[in-house]
Amino acid sequence: MALGWWTRTAHYFWYIVREFTAVPLALWMLWFVVEIQRAQNGPKGYYPHSSTGFVIFSVIVLLFALYHSTTFLSLAGVILHFKVFDRPIPSRLIVLSQFGLWLVASVVIAFVLVYFGR
Amino acid sequence: MFAQGGVIAAVLIPVHVLVQGILGPLGIVPVVDRHYDTWISILGNPIVKLYLLVLIAAPFYHFAHRLRYLLVDLGVPAAKGVPAQVIFYGGAVLVTLFTIWLLLTTAPLF
Numbered sequence: 001m002a003l004g005w006w007t008r009t010a011h012y013f014w015y016i017v018r019e020f021t022a023v024p025l026a027l028w029m030l031w032f033v034v035e036i037q038r039a040q041n042g043p044k045g046y047y048p049h050s051s052t053g054f055v056i057f058s059v060i061v062l063l064f065a066l067y068h069s070t071t072f073l074s075l076a077g078v079i080l081h082f083k084v085f086d087r088p089i090p091s092r093l094i095v096l097s098q099f100g101l102w103l104v105a106s107v108v109i110a111f112v113l114v115y116f117g118r
Numbered sequence: 119m120f121a122q123g124g125v126i127a128a129v130l131i132p133v134h135v136l137v138q139g140i141l142g143p144l145g146i147v148p149v150v151d152r153h154y155d156t157w158i159s160i161l162g163n164p165i166v167k168l169y170l171l172v173l174i175a176a177p178f179y180h181f182a183h184r185l186r187y188l189l190v191d192l193g194v195p196a197a198k199g200v201p202a203q204v205i206f207y208g209g210a211v212l213v214t215l216f217t218i219w220l221l222l223t224t225a226p227l228f
Contacts, residue, residue: 022185029177036220037224039225048151055143058135058140068127069132105130105133113133114148114150
């Protein structure tokens with residue numbers, strides 16, 4: 001297989017981008033682990049990331065995260081199959097429920113993160 | 119673990135990146151990790167510890183799988199082999215163990 005096969009069509013390109021989302025997400029989560037670890041330094045040694053570079057990095061990661069979320073949750077209609085009274089639930093409804101779950105979870109988590117902040 | 123990690127990454131990670139990575143550092147909203155006292159206080163909650171373990175550890179099994187197949191797709195056949203599996207999935211196990219240790223030793227419960 002040629003090295004640059006994934007640049008031939010948009011479909012291949014976005015497939016590789018989807019697989020690549022793991023890299024920025026993993027890096028951001030490792031930062032998150034560091035943020036927890038910094039709490040072990042005590043009140044004088046703790047400092048959260050605040051640099052412009054970190055915010056720019058987070059914006060880029062957010063774009064990849066949103067791409068991962070939309071592509072992954074859209075697959076739910078293909079993977080998940082449910083029946084109610086022997087009638088299959090339409091795949092669109094299953095996908096919609098996954099996006100609904102994402103929205104509700106995001107609102108709850110954002111509320112907790114902000115409510116307990118100062 | 120690939121699917122579960124993928125769902126957890128899809129549902130939970132974007133809001134953390136948005137709030138803790140962008141809105142908090144820009145000072146748009148107050149966020150729990152911006153100050154030591156609020157951060158250590160919430161890290162001491164056992165439900166939060168359990169949540170953070172799932173949030174951090176589960177996606178890494180998904181990431182390991184995707185990265186391995188990304189390398190295969192990009193023409194690195196060695197990524198199919200057992201050593202690569204040990205490295206990638208072993209890495210996810212290491213992140214899990216480190217996170218458990220971190221959560222148990224940061225704002226310990228006992």
